[in-house]
Amino acid sequence: MNIKLELLNESDFSKIVEWVxxxxxxxxxxxAGLTYKFPLSMEQITEHYIRGINTKEGSAYVYKIIDVESSHYIGSVQLARFDEVKKEAVIGRFIIDEKYRGKGVGQAALHKLASLGFEQFNLNGLKLNVFNINKGAMKCYERVGFKQILVNPKFYQSSTGEWWDQIQMLLCKEEWIKNKMK
Structure with missing residues (x-):
């Protein structure tokens, strides 16, 4: 599937609220980790991004994932928590409309986001966190080149009582360039 990333506007938050x-x-x-209380509301998102989005001051660039063929807004992902010393940032708030999952959208979006991170923002590394129960997401991240670097066991206890391990993954610029050349 052919997708593109566009900077998200705050008016687009309502779709994210609907999906979540x-x-x-x-x-x-x-x-989103433990940032919000369910159900998600526009007020929570607005409060979280009180310094705004898509600016250096806001420290979060939020993108909508667009299906090029239909021009539909089918997901979103953010690049945030920029570390100027390590030249790293964290990928988060990654969601794809259920109708578009399993079609390569996640991989395509991550490739485009990595390109932005490494080329536009001149980063050396991109990190993300994923829970061990999210096997599909982990496979997607690994296909893009992310490697596990840290496991936080029993990080979260689900509503069913199951403990989830949090896994931190890293994509290095060198690895991304090597994979891109294949």
Whole structure:
């Protein structure tokens, strides 16, 4: 599937609220960690991004994922928590409309986001966190070149009582360039 990334506007937050609230609190924790309380609301998102988005001051660049063929807004992902010393940032708040999952959208979006991170923002590394129960996401990240660097065991207890391990993954610029050349 051919996709593109565009900077998201705050008016686009309502679609994210809709996508997240179609699930449950455990899904929201997978999407955003412990940042929000379920159900997600526009007020929570607005408060979280009080310094704004898509600026250096806001420290978060939020992108919408667009299906090029239909021009539909089918997901979003953010690049945030920039570390100027290590030249790293964190990928988060990654969500794809359920109708578009399993079609390569995640990989395509991550490739485009990596390109932005390494070329536009001149980063050397991109990190992300994922729970061990999210096997599909982990496979997607690994296909893009992310490697596990840290495991935080029993990080979150789900609503069913199951403990989830948090896995931190890293994509180095050198590895991304090597994979891109294949």
């Amino acid at each position: 609230n179609a699930y449950n609190s455990d899904f929201m924790v997978q999407w």
